[in-house]
Amino acid sequence: MKWFTPIQLPDYPFSIDHQTPVLAVGSCFAEQIGQRLVDLQFDAVLNPFGILYNPASVQRCFSRLATGEPFTEADLFAHNGLWHSFLHHGRFSAATQAEALEKMNAALAKGHQQWQKADVIIVTLGTAWAYRHKASCQIVANNHKQPQQHFDRELLTAEQIQGLLQSIIGPTLERNTPPQWLLTVSPVRHMKDGAVGNNRSKAHLLTAVHEMVSQTEQVHYFPGYELLLDELRDYRFYTADHAHPSTEAVDHIWSRFGQVLLPEATQALNGQLKALRKAMQHRPLHPGTAAEQTFKQQQRARLDELEQQYPFLDLSSWRDAFL
Numbered sequence: 001m002k003w004f005t006p007i008q009l010p011d012y013p014f015s016i017d018h019q020t021p022v023l024a025v026g027s028c029f030a031e032q033i034g035q036r037l038v039d040l041q042f043d044a045v046l047n048p049f050g051i052l053y054n055p056a057s058v059q060r061c062f063s064r065l066a067t068g069e070p071f072t073e074a075d076l077f078a079h080n081g082l083w084h085s086f087l088h089h090g091r092f093s094a095a096t097q098a099e100a101l102e103k104m105n106a107a108l109a110k111g112h113q114q115w116q117k118a119d120v121i122i123v124t125l126g127t128a129w130a131y132r133h134k135a136s137c138q139i140v141a142n143n144h145k146q147p148q149q150h151f152d153r154e155l156l157t158a159e160q161i162q163g164l165l166q167s168i169i170g171p172t173l174e175r176n177t178p179p180q181w182l183l184t185v186s187p188v189r190h191m192k193d194g195a196v197g198n199n200r201s202k203a204h205l206l207t208a209v210h211e212m213v214s215q216t217e218q219v220h221y222f223p224g225y226e227l228l229l230d231e232l233r234d235y236r237f238y239t240a241d242h243a244h245p246s247t248e249a250v251d252h253i254w255s256r257f258g259q260v261l262l263p264e265a266t267q268a269l270n271g272q273l274k275a276l277r278k279a280m281q282h283r284p285l286h287p288g289t290a291a292e293q294t295f296k297q298q299q300r301a302r303l304d305e306l307e308q309q310y311p312f313l314d315l316s317s318w319r320d321a322f323l
Contacts, residue, residue, distance in 0.1 A: 004231060004233065005230045007226050009223065009259065010221070010260070012180075012260055012261060014119075014261075015261055016042070017263055017265070018312060019043060020042070021043045021117045021118045022034075022037060022044040023114045024044060024045070024122040025047055025048075025058060025062070025123055026047070026053075026122075026184075027053050027124045027127075028186035028245070029122075029185075029186055029222075029253075032253075032254075033224075033253070040273050041315070048111025049089065050092055052089070053125075053126035055125050055130075055165065056139040057130075058164070058168070059164040059168055060139075063167075064087070065108070068109065070105045072101070073097055073101070075087070075104075080145065086138060086142070086144075087140075090144060119180065120181075121180070121182070123183050124183075124185070124186050125186065125205045127205075128157075128204040129155055129193055129197070132152045134150055134152060155200065161205060161209075162211050165208060178218050180218055180220065184209075184224045185202060185225040187227075187229055187245060188243055189243040209221060222257065227256055232249055232252065258270070272302075280321040280322075296322040296323070297322075303322070
C-alpha cells in the first residue's frame with residue numbers, strides 16, 4: 001500500500017557537475033539548492049541581488065546582470081539609518097552609501113561574469129504578488145520596511161509573468177551555446193496573502209512557467225513545489241510557521257534533484273566533500289592535544305588527496321579549519 005504520492009521527475013537533456021557554471025536566482029529553491037551547490041564547491045553563483053520573490057524583480061536583476069552597469073548613489077535611498085536599494089534584498093543594506101555600493105557592485109560583477117558563461121541558470125519564482133513604489137512606478141524587490149502607503153499591491157497575471165520570462169530567456173537563445181534554464185516555483189506558502197491569495201499566486205506562476213517550458217526546448221521545469229506539497233504532504237516537513245520547508249524537506253528535495261541532475265561521479269565526490277565539511281565543524285573535547293593534531297593532519301591529507309584527484313577543486317579556504 002502506498003502511503004505517499006511519488007512524483008515522476010523528468011529526464012533532463014543535461015546534467016550538472018562541479019565544473020558546470022551555474023547561476024541561481026530567485027526565491028526559496030534557488031537560495032537553498034544554490035547554497036548547497038556553493039557549499040560543495042560547484043562553480044555556482046547564488047542570488048547576486050539577494051533573495052528575490054516576484055518575477056518583475058527577477059527580470060530587473062537579469063537585465064542588470066546582462067549589462068553589468070555598476071550601481072551608483074542614485075540607486076540608493078536612506079531609511080531607518082541605513083542605505084538601501086529597491087533592487088536588492090536587505091542583506092545589501094549598509095550604514096553608509098560607500099559600504100552599500102561596495103557590496104552591491106562586488107556581487108554584480110561576480111554575477112555579470114557568471115551570467116556570461118553560465119551553462120545552467122536556475123530561476124525560482126516565489127509569488128505573483130508585487131509591490132509597486134508609487135513615486136517611481138517601479139515594482140520593488142523589497143520595501144525595506146517603508147510605510148505601506150508608499151506602495152500599491154498588485155497581482156501579476158500569468159501573461160505578464162510569461163512576458164517577463166521571455167524577456168529574460170529570449171536573448172540567451174541567440175548565444176552559440178544557449179544555457180539550459182531550470183525553472184521552479186517556490187513551495188513556501190505566502191500566508192500573509194491568505195490561503196486563497198497564495199494559491200492564486202502560485203497558479204499564475206505555474207501557468208506562466210509551463211507555457212515557457214512548452215515553447216522552448218532549452219527551458220525545463222523542476223517540480224520542487226510538487227515534491228513538498230504532494231510527495232511529502234505533511235506538516236512534519238514544515239518549520240514551526242507551517243509555511244517554510246523543514247531541513248528534512250530540503251534534504252529530500254536536494255536528494256531528488258541529485259537523482260536526475262547530478263551524475264553518479266559527482267554525487268560520490270559530494271559525499272567526500274560533505275564528510276570534510278562535517279569534520280570542519282568538529283569541536284574537540286580537549287583542544288591542543290596530540291589527538292586533535294592527528295585529526296587535523298588526517299583532514300589536511302584528505303584535502304591534499306582530493307585536490308590531486310580533482311584539480312578543478314580549490315579547497316584552500318577549507319584548509320584553514322585544520323591548521
